Amino acid sequence: MRSSWAGATTPGCSCVTESVHKSAPAARLTNWLVSGPPFVFLLLFFVMPGIIMVLASFRYPGEFGGLAPLTAADPNTLQGVTLETYRFFFSDPIYGRVFIKSIFMALATTLICLAMAYPLALLIARSPKKSRDLMVLLVILPFASNFLIRVYAWMIVLGPQSALSRLVNGFLQGLGMEPVHLLFSPFAVLVAMVYVHLPFMVLPLYTNLEKHDPSLLDAAQDLGANAWQRFWRVTFPLSLPGIFSGSALVFIPVLGMFAIPDILGGTGDMLIGNLIKEQFLGTRDWPFGSTLSIMLTIAVLLIAWLAARLAGKRGSYA
Amino acid sequence: MRRGRWLWAAALAVYAFLYVPLAIVVAYSFNDSRLNAEWVGFTWHWYEVLLHDEAMLAAAGNSLLIALVSSLVATALGTMAGIAMHRYNLKLLTFMVLTPVAMPEILLGVSLLLFFIQVLNLTLGLLSIVLAHITFSIGFVAIIVRARLAGMDESIFEAARDLGASPWEMFRYVTFPLILPGVVAGGLMAFTLSIDDFVITFFTAGVGVSTLPLHIYSMIKIAVTPEVNAVSTLLMLLTLTMIVLAAKFAPDVLKGKA
Structure with a gap:
């Protein structure tokens, strides 16, 4: 061409x-x-x-799950097409609350991933060229083992008889406090969310930091900037595109995650993903499940759009 | 200097966070105790249990079959998509190829469930799982193949055209040999993704067919026995082998991914 x-x-x-x-x-x-x-x-x-x-979200649920046939619908409505599921979504505050909880979970995961990934990515980017590949490989290697295994590993680490649980509870007992259950809690969900998504933050950050011109830092030093100023006023602003794309790569899958709360969470730790799963495989209200999925899609699109805009804007002067 | 040491400490802590939980799983797979609580003694017992677990072996067989078929088809379709995205400026195709990679898996899972049952009237089973796996693998193969093409000198193709190569000859003798490492790496990626997939399989498997991740999920949900540790260890070994193979066939692609 x-x-x-x-x-x-x-x-x-x-x-x-x-x-x-x-x-x-x-x-x-x-x-x-x-x-x-x-x-x-x-x-x-x-x-x-x-x-x-999208079409299913405007239908009625069938008697035994699935969708109701178009002809046998409520005679008051036009051929079984309805906004009922959307009305239901906005009328019961519990759904809004689960969405907000999921967004907070995604936000917390993203921030913790960022805090853990940044020093590591910085170290890799500033290491000698020949050791960088190995250091990156060591980040992706655990990520290559099965997702369920990585979640399951935390069942052992946080289990009631684990060394960590005994240590924490021994400490709490020493302070005269009630022992806690680490497993089946929001804490367990958060830890596993961070664990599973950490490489998604490290890799884009590293790719960005690696491209920085070291002479910029030398120039800053010559101009009298101390280590903290060099980081905060040179490295950090330049790394914002990496931060934004890494954040999107963590935030979006966490928002739709159902398996981690399902395995490591308690009964009250449902997120959007669990609601959707419940509608499709549990109560089998497919129209409402579709509505929830569409709401999740809208949330994801908004986040992706925001991240792309922020990364693009910052990227232009970097 | 002080800052360098601080960075190293933080990085080592992160590496420990990444590896300690998995190391515990591997260690406990050799532990002579029903409880995943403390080290009692060495045993191969859990691997023997695993070898005689018919349901687990059947699930592993299904996983292997699904991964083989879906990765072969996804490699063919993904390679085509990668070439098309690189050569022709097709916005719609690019969108359709890249979106399934970026969106939460659950959305693809439930929409395929709806589609298979409500529209195709398909009984969920091996076929529905294979179709679902092809759908999410195409994008990964296409990205790897496109990256491979993007790193190439356009003038090679121009030279072939000037020398009178037909489109097929150009593909057969120029393009394909050049992108082959990318195609192999993409195929291995698709295979690994399929073997590993839990979420999309969970929604498209129905009741009759189980895969290894689905079986592991039900074991974790019902009763945790060290047999899970043993199968996890074996699976880690398998993925490790796949990575070594991928690194051997296409080291540059693996680096490009990183």
Whole structure:
């Protein structure tokens, strides 16, 4: 494609233009052959299901789960189409509360990940070139083991008979306080959320920090900036794009997570993901489950848009 | 200097946070005790239990079959998508390929569940799982293949065209050999993602078919026995092998991912 443009604007090179013109139908055919199969597959199994979900959110639930047939719906409404699920979502404050709780969980996870990832990413970026790859690999390696195993590991670490639990409770007893259960608590959920998503923060931060020109820090030092000022006024502002993209990579999956609260949380630690799972597999109210999923999608899109805007704006002067 | 030491301490703490829980899982898989509480003595017992756990073996077989089929199809479709995204400026295709990678898995899971049952009237099972896995793997393969293409000198393709290569010949003799390491790495990635997937499988598996992650999930939910530690250790070993293979076939791609 590019060569045909170059050929068209360079009169002296007619051979290129001609050969491209001759093969234009063939090129178009190749274009279709290459992009067609993945396009059709994703249209069928990604776009269609999305559209179906939006449509389902405007339907009534079936008697035995699923969706009610369009014809056998309430005679007062138009062919079984309704805004009932949306009305229900906004009328019961419990759903709004779960959304807010999920957003706080995602925010806390993001901030803790940032606090843990930043020094590590900084250290890797400032290490000798040959040891960087190994240090990065050591960050992704545990991330390559199965997700459930990484969550399960915390069941052992935080379990009632674990060394950590005994240590914490021994300490609390010494202070004359009640012993606590670490497992099946919001704390356990938060720890596992951080554990599972930490590499998503380290990698974009490292990619950003690695590109910083060290001479900027030398210049700052020559101008009399101390270590703290060099970090706060040079490194940190320059790393904001990395912070924003890492934050989006942590925040978005945490917002939709159901497995971690399901395994490590108590009964009161439900997040949006657990609500959605419950609607689809438990109470089988699919229209309401679809509505919740659409609300989650909207939240995710807002966050992604915000992160892209912030990263773009900061990136322009970096 | 003081700051350097402080950085090292913080980094070491993070590395410990990453590795200690997994090390405990591995250690307890050899522990001669029903409780995951303290070290009693060394045993292979839990691995023997694992070898005779029919349900677990059946689930592992399913996982392997699903991963093989879905990664093969996803590699073909993902490679096409990666080439198409690089060569032609297709905004819609790029959106369709990249979004499933970025969005929370649960959304893909429930929308596929709705689609399979409500529209296709499909009985959930191996086929629905394979289709779901292909859907989320395509994007990962495409990203790796596109990254490989982006690092290449355009003039190679121009030279092939000037020498009169047909589109097929150009693909067969120029493009494909050049992107092969990316294709292999993408395929290994798709395989690992499929073997590991829990969330999307959870929604698209139905009642009859179990995979290894689904089986592990039900074990964790019902009763934790050190058998879970043993299967976890074996799975970690498998992923480690996959990473070593990927590093061997396509070291630059692995670095590009990082």
